[in-house]
C-alpha cells in the first residue's frame with residue numbers, strides 16, 4: 001500500500017501546477033493589478049470603529065441583506081440576483097462547482113486568467129480553449145462555434161482580459177450567449193477601467209453571470225470582497241455551494257462604506273486611465289518593446305529579447321512586474337500594472353536601462 005496517501009488525491013489535481021506567484025520583495029510592486037491608492041485613513045478608521053462596536057463572537061448575518069441591497073443599487077440590479085464572495089475568485093469557484101461535472105465542456109478564450117483552467121481541471125471538466133487572434137482580440141466566430149456545442153456547460157469570458165488588456169463587446173457576448181446551451185460567465189474584475197459592462201444583457205440573457213470585485217478599482221484587495229450578479233434563479237443555485245458566512249464582518253462593513261465613495265473611485269480610475277495612456281506611449285517609444293492597447297489597469301508588452309533577463313533586470317532595479325511568458329501566445333510578454341506616477345516612472349526608466357543593457 002502507498003503509505004503517503006497521495007493516491008487519494010484526484011489524478012487531475014496531482015497533475016496540476018497550481019496557482020503560484022514569484023514574489024521577491026521590491027520597493028516598486030506592479031505585478032498584481034492592485035490599486036496603487038490605499039483606502040483613505042479616515043475611512044479605514046470609521047470602518048474599524050464600526051467593526052469594534054460589533055460582537056466578534058457572533059457569526060455575521062446568514063444573508064448579508066444590506067450589503068446585497070447596496071451592491072444591487074450600485075449596479076442597478078435586483079439584490080436577489082447578487083451573491084457576495086470572499087473575493088470574486090470564490091464565486092468563480094462556486095460557479096464551477098455548481099455547473100461542471102466530469103467531461104463537461106468549459107469554453108474559454110486564451111490566454112486568460114489562470115484560475116478558470118485550474119477550476120475546470122479540479123472539476124474534471126473538458127477545457128476547450130479558443131485562442132485570441134494574433135492582435136489579442138477575441139475570436140468571436142470561433143467562440144460562438146465552440147460555445148454552441150451541445151456538451152458546453154460553461155463559457156468563461158474575461159473582459160477586460162487578464163493578462164492581455166483586450167475586451168469583448170456586449171454585442172459579441174450576446175452572440176455567444178445566444179449560441180450556447182451553457183452559462184456564460186463574464187469576469188468583469190477590471191470593468192471600471194474600460195467603462196464597459198455586460199450588466200445590461202442580463203435582462204435578455206438568463207444564462208449570463210457576471211463577476212466583479214472590490215480588489216481592483218475599489219482598492220480593497222486585502223479585504224477579499226467580490227460579487228456575482230445573475231438572474232435570481234441562477235444565483236440561488238450557485239449560492240447552495242458557496243460556503244456559509246464566507247465574508248467576515250469587517251469586510252462586510254467595509255463593502256458598505258466603500259460603495260459610498262463613488263466620486264473618489266471615479267477620480268482614481270480617471271488617474272489610472274491617464275497614466276495608462278502615458279505609459280503606453282512611452283513603451284511604444286522604447287526600442288525593442290511592443291505594448292498592446294489595454295482597457296484595464298495594466299499593460300501587456302512584448303520585448304524582442306530574453307524575457308527572463310529583462311524581468312530579473314527590473315527586479316535588480318527594484319521593480320517587480322509579471323512575467324507572463326509561460327502563457328500560450330505570450331512567450332515574449334510581460335505585464336505591468338499601472339501604479340502611481342512615480343512608480344510608473346521608476347518602471348519606465350528601469351526598463352529603458354535594461355533594454356539598453358541587454359541589447360543583442
Ligand SMILES: Cc1ncc(COP(=O)(O)O)c(C=O)c1O
Pocket residue numbers: 032033086087088089090113158162187189212213214215221224225226
Ligand atoms: C480576471 C480576474 N478575476 C478575478 C481576480 C481575483 O479577484 P478577487 O480578488 O476578487 O478574488 C483577478 C485577480 O487578479 C483577476 O485578474
